[in-house]
Amino acid sequence: MMPPPSSSSRSLRCWAEIDLAALERNLRSIRASLPAHMRYVAVVKADAYGHGLHHAAARLMHAGADLFAVANIAEAAALRELGPGWPILVLSPLLPDEDAAIAEVDVAPTISGADEACRFEAVGRAAGRTIPVHLKIDTGMGRAGVWHDEAAALFARLGACRHLRLAGIYTHFASPDDDPEFTDEQRRRFLAVLDRCPGLKLGELFIHADNSAGIESMSAGSPFNAVRIGLLQFGVLPRPNSLLAQARTEPVFSFRTRVGLVKHLPRGTTISYGRTHAIARDSVVAILCAGYADGLPRAASNRAQVLIRGRRCPVLGRVTMDQTVVDVTDAPGVTCGDEVVLVGRQGTEEITLAEFSRAADTIPWETLTSVTKRVPRVYKTILGV
Numbered sequence: 569m570m571p572p573p574s575s576s577s578r579s580l581r582c583w584a585e586i587d588l589a590a591l592e593r594n595l596r597s598i599r600a601s602l603p604a605h606m607r608y609v610a611v612v613k614a615d616a617y618g619h620g621l622h623h624a625a626a627r628l629m630h631a632g633a634d635l636f637a638v639a640n641i642a643e644a645a646a647l648r649e650l651g652p653g654w655p656i657l658v659l660s661p662l663l664p665d666e667d668a669a670i671a672e673v674d675v676a677p678t679i680s681g682a683d684e685a686c687r688f689e690a691v692g693r694a695a696g697r698t699i700p701v702h703l704k705i706d707t708g709m710g711r712a713g714v715w716h717d718e719a720a721a722l723f724a725r726l727g728a729c730r731h732l733r734l735a736g737i738y739t740h741f742a743s744p745d746d747d748p749e750f751t752d753e754q755r756r757r758f759l760a761v762l763d764r765c766p767g768l769k770l771g772e773l774f775i776h777a778d779n780s781a782g783i784e785s786m787s788a789g790s791p792f793n794a795v796r797i798g799l800l801q802f803g804v805l806p807r808p809n810s811l812l813a814q815a816r817t818e819p820v821f822s823f824r825t826r827v828g829l830v831k832h833l834p835r836g837t838t839i840s841y842g843r844t845h846a847i848a849r850d851s852v853v854a855i856l857c858a859g860y861a862d863g864l865p866r867a868a869s870n871r872a873q874v875l876i877r878g879r880r881c882p883v884l885g886r887v888t889m890d891q892t893v894v895d896v897t898d899a900p901g902v903t904c905g906d907e908v909v910l911v912g913r914q915g916t917e918e919i920t921l922a923e924f925s926r927a928a929d930t931i932p933w934e935t936l937t938s939v940t941k942r943v944p945r946v947y948k949t950i951l952g953v
């Protein structure tokens with residue numbers, strides 16, 4: 569069951585605000601910047617990157633996603649609760665005891681080798697139906713997928729599996745954001761595989777490689793006919809100069825907490841565990857109702873800034889499990905209950921997900937998926953775009 573949507577954040581101590589209308593606009597905008605025939609694979613693994621699977625996927629369905637990609641069978645089953653018929657691709661390898669769920673949940677697993685082909689063929693035979701599968705080619709990621717030199721043999725083997733139907737063929741780039749030469753090499757290896765697979769009916773398959781950072785594979789005449797988008801649909805551009813920078817996406821996620829206490833401390837006082845910060849002047853500090861148990865990482869200690877009353881206020885000392893201290897000496901009038909922005913806008917100031925992630929020595933993907941269960945998701949716009 570989905571929790572009832574809430575539009576009020578009054579009684580919340582720490583919450584994530586999710587703008588579903590922005591999510592829908594983002595998908596439409598990304599689509600509009602792609603060639604018309606490109607299909608859209610919406611990557612919604614890890615609870616839709618922490619945004620809430622049911623709410624986010626329902627909105628992406630409404631916006632016209634063609635296929636959903638999740639990490640595992642449990643996520644696929646949760647997505648399936650939204651309704652039958654939506655095609656779902658499982659990206660990670662399945663465990664043998666998960667195989668039966670392929671037919672029960674009605675998903676397309678990824679195939680990386682002959683063993684999986686045999687296992688999934690047996691599932692199809694037992695269920696008396698064909699199982700759609702996506703063949704994954706390892707072109708240099710070194711993770712899931714059949715090594716590209718061995719792909720043609722696996723493709724031939726799939727041809728003999730009467731209960732499997734090839735629905736897609738894909739690869740994943742290792743460094744699309746910072747290594748265009750290697751990404752080109754991966755693309756070449758992938759295209760060479762397509763050439764070496766006789767009888768491949770490209771028009772009937774999803775042929776996909778590009779994620780948010782690497783949308784460059786669909787030049788004229790290219791066989792790629794789908795993109796596989798995660799982060800960008802949530803309004804975060806991993807590579808500023810990527811082709812999709814023109815898609816103009818907006819942040820979907822913001823992360824907020826409140827001031828729990830304001831107090832004065834004399835110069836020289838040390839702050840929090842380990843005494844890693846000593847205040848250099850008589851100060852006013854605010855104690856925030858959020859810590860690493862909410863998803864404000866300990867690595868942000870002494871580094872991150874937050875917004876209170878439209879002003880940037882630095883984190884002092886170590887972030888603790890449930891509370892974090894910030895300096896509000898230069899933000900007059902701060903009182904208990906004030907809203908604090910960890911990621912998002914307040915007045916004319918903004919702390920982007922990228923800035924927050926840098927301060928926490930991590931990447932936006934990890935920040936989003938590290939916001940914990942304790943943090944309610946507040947859905948800002950349920951209806952209308």
Ligand SMILES: Cc1ncc(COP(=O)(O)O)c(C=O)c1O
Nearest residue numbers: 611659740779780796797798799
């Ligand atoms: C196989 C695969 N495809 C696509 C994506 C989506 O990538 P992004 O969030 O950068 O768009 C991911 C993300 O981790 C992935 O693992």
